[in-house]
Amino acid sequence: MPLLDGESTGSFVTRLAARHGQSVSHLLATVGEGRSAADIEPWQSELYLNAAARQRLAALARRPLTQLTRALASLREEHLLPDGSGAPAYKWPWRPHSGFLVRGCALCAARRGVLDEVWLIRPDPWQICVQHGRFYDISRDGRLPFIDLSLGPHVLRAELRRLRLMRRLGPVGRLLVADAFAVLAHPAVHLPRLGGSRTAPLRLLPTAVTVAYRMARLERLRLDGRLVHDDYRHWREEARSDLGWQLGMALGEWSERHLPLQLPPLPFTRAARPSSRRYRQPGFPHQPDVPEMAPVDKLTCLSWEILARGPRPYG
Numbered sequence: 001m002p003l004l005d006g007e008s009t010g011s012f013v014t015r016l017a018a019r020h021g022q023s024v025s026h027l028l029a030t031v032g033e034g035r036s037a038a039d040i041e042p043w044q045s046e047l048y049l050n051a052a053a054r055q056r057l058a059a060l061a062r063r064p065l066t067q068l069t070r071a072l073a074s075l076r077e078e079h080l081l082p083d084g085s086g087a088p089a090y091k092w093p094w095r096p097h098s099g100f101l102v103r104g105c106a107l108c109a110a111r112r113g114v115l116d117e118v119w120l121i122r123p124d125p126w127q128i129c130v131q132h133g134r135f136y137d138i139s140r141d142g143r144l145p146f147i148d149l150s151l152g153p154h155v156l157r158a159e160l161r162r163l164r165l166m167r168r169l170g171p172v173g174r175l176l177v178a179d180a181f182a183v184l185a186h187p188a189v190h191l192p193r194l195g196g197s198r199t200a201p202l203r204l205l206p207t208a209v210t211v212a213y214r215m216a217r218l219e220r221l222r223l224d225g226r227l228v229h230d231d232y233r234h235w236r237e238e239a240r241s242d243l244g245w246q247l248g249m250a251l252g253e254w255s256e257r258h259l260p261l262q263l264p265p266l267p268f269t270r271a272a273r274p275s276s277r278r279y280r281q282p283g284f285p286h287q288p289d290v291p292e293m294a295p296v297d298k299l300t301c302l303s304w305e306i307l308a309r310g311p312r313p314y315g
Helices: 009-019 024-031 051-061 065-071 106-111 153-169 171-184 200-223 229-243 245-256
Strands: 033-036 089-092 100-103 119-122 126-129 134-137
Touching: 009 024, 009 051, 009 119, 024 033, 024 051, 024 089, 051 065, 051 089, 100 134, 119 126, 126 153, 153 171, 153 200, 171 200, 171 245, 200 229, 200 245, 229 245
Parallel strands: 033 089
Antiparallel strands: 100 119, 126 134
């Protein structure tokens, strides 16, 4: 049974049941005791298990538990149901506890021999497949399951830069991208907000990534304890000059919340300075733990709203 990175547990179990010629409810009865919304579909909500049921699912799938949890995010420790009595149990609620169910790339799935529709569990209500140049979201419209990005190579370049930033900075990279989207939602910037249209992420992403890299230059030094207040003034002046006064104003408000940290002095040794990697650990005003399925509007430290009000195509 092929595993697809990022797939929702509900999507995987639906495929597993079909492979064995069973109904999903029959397969779940072998996984554990539980309840689910009537006639649940994998694009509607996420399936959650406790540790004992997770072990049974791994046995049914004939996969090592480590492989299963690496591929299926909702089976990781922070998303497990409480053990309760210790008996295997599952729950398939009306809505996911966290995250969004985003359509998976059909071409990526087909390369793994999966021809069924696949749904991913993601922190944000969209994803970009850089391999095939496609934008996917939580739209259920089968007539337009994705947006072709062949006419938008700048968006693909931006997504590759975003992924590179998060590999380098870890959780701090995710926070900076969230803050960058919030900066673009500042009233002075006059850009659309996320959720205002299906294509808003595509329009905003290149600028958001540029802003996130600009922030990273300051944040890495700040978290390593190598900034003084004069550095902020130079950084703000440069931002206004390069990006315009509107973005410069919003970035100024962001930088005022990211003031120098009062860190204990490092031992003055040659080995201590180069090995410092504190810039990968969030510091005030952000929380030290970055929830895996938290969307950008829940991660940012900025106070104004970054999502469009009223009905939105997703989120």
